[in-house]
Amino acid sequence: MVKIHKELDDMLLVKLDIKEASLENGDAFKAEVITLFDKYQKSIAIDMSSVEYIDSSFLGSIVSAFKHLISFKSEVMLVGLSKDLTNLFGLTRLDKVFKIYNNFDDLTK
Amino acid sequence: MTEPVSKQFLLPNTRQSIKSSVEELLDFIVNQLPATVNKESISFKVEVILIELLTNGIKHAGTKETFLDITVDDKSINIDKKDFGNRYQPGNITSLLIHDPGYRELLTKDGLHSMYAVVMSDTQIKFVCEEVDDQDSPLDVSNLMEHFGLLIITKASDNFTYEYDIAKGLNTFSVYIEV
Numbered sequence: 001m002v003k004i005h006k007e008l009d010d011m012l013l014v015k016l017d018i019k020e021a022s023l024e025n026g027d028a029f030k031a032e033v034i035t036l037f038d039k040y041q042k043s044i045a046i047d048m049s050s051v052e053y054i055d056s057s058f059l060g061s062i063v064s065a066f067k068h069l070i071s072f073k074s075e076v077m078l079v080g081l082s083k084d085l086t087n088l089f090g091l092t093r094l095d096k097v098f099k100i101y102n103n104f105d106d107l108t109k
Numbered sequence: 110m111t112e113p114v115s116k117q118f119l120l121p122n123t124r125q126s127i128k129s130s131v132e133e134l135l136d137f138i139v140n141q142l143p144a145t146v147n148k149e150s151i152s153f154k155v156e157v158i159l160i161e162l163l164t165n166g167i168k169h170a171g172t173k174e175t176f177l178d179i180t181v182d183d184k185s186i187n188i189d190k191k192d193f194g195n196r197y198q199p200g201n202i203t204s205l206l207i208h209d210p211g212y213r214e215l216l217t218k219d220g221l222h223s224m225y226a227v228v229m230s231d232t233q234i235k236f237v238c239e240e241v242d243d244q245d246s247p248l249d250v251s252n253l254m255e256h257f258g259l260l261i262i263t264k265a266s267d268n269f270t271y272e273y274d275i276a277k278g279l280n281t282f283s284v285y286i287e288v
Contacts, residue, residue: 023164024124053128055164056257063255070250087153091264092257093221093240097250 001025002032002046005104011043011077012036013104021054026061033065033076042074045107049080054088066098079104113182114141122166122175122192131159134177141181146288154265155186158284161258162190168258170194170280186286193278203273206231213237217256220248224260233272238263 005013014036018025033044046062066076077099081089089095101107116137120130135156139148166175172194180187196203205214205228212228218241225237236259254260263269268285 020128022124022127023167053160055127055160056261057164059257060255063253067250067253067255084153084156088157088261091157092260096221097248097253 001029002036004036005047007040007042008108011045012040013045013047013079013107015047015049016051019050019052021048021051021058023055023057026058029058030061030065034068037069037072037074041072043069043077044074045077045079045101045104047079047104048085049082049103051082051085054085059088059092059094063094063097075099077101077107079107111143111183113180115178115180118177118179120163120175120177122163122170122172122194124164124167127160127163127167130163131156134159134179138179138181138186142288143183151186151286151288154286155188158188158262158265158286161262162188162282162284165258165282166190166192166194169197183288185288186284188284188286190282190284192280194280196273196278197271197280197282202226202234202271205234206273216259217254219252219254220250221253222260224263229270232274233270236263236269236271 001016001018003015003017005015037044069075079101080103081100089100118134120126135152138155139152142148142151170192172192176191178189205212205226208228210228210230213225216224216226221241223239223241227235227237229235238260262284266284267287270283272281
């Protein structure tokens, strides 16, 4: 579900390869992100542009993964949120927590 | 003022059916809205509310089906989600019903929000969310909440209540949205 796009010196760029981010795959997503972090020990930027549907369970999994990485002085960044996801991060005020970018180019330039 | 339009939906209470159920419900609601309404803004709110109401039902109700009564007029949308499943009990929420109306209890708090349950009657609780703005201290991300369902419904709506009918064993979540 979480595919490596590129490894940089200080971060890992990954793509979330699902359309529906929900109760069903939230735990697996969190486990994959933490496994990647354990292996690479870098902040992780996740491209979520393929996600068309998200529920609060998956949102909780993103926050949980973020908290795990923060505890090791790294972080989760988010890339390519759709308009609805952007609105949802605004509604929940998680846009104050996560660094959010339009695309990987904006993040790395 | 146009006449309210109401419809009852009986939906399967499964994860796999949520997306199609939300599309069906959203289509019905948006088609009843007056032309003057900002449908994009309302659609976002209604969609996230429906997703969370139905997801909440799967997590807590333990029933095969769930009922939704939807009423739309030119001023508001009412959504009542009903099931005869398990009594909704996160945080022993229904134990608050022994208190007098107006009693308010903090359910969750982090650096972004405080969520409260307010007793409205001996059967009904209203959810209230307040944004936390402590600009003097940095946000403590270690205590960020990880459960957003109630928060999303409360913030996307103008009124959100839960009622439990002991005699019937009926859970009712009611959402009111101004349009």
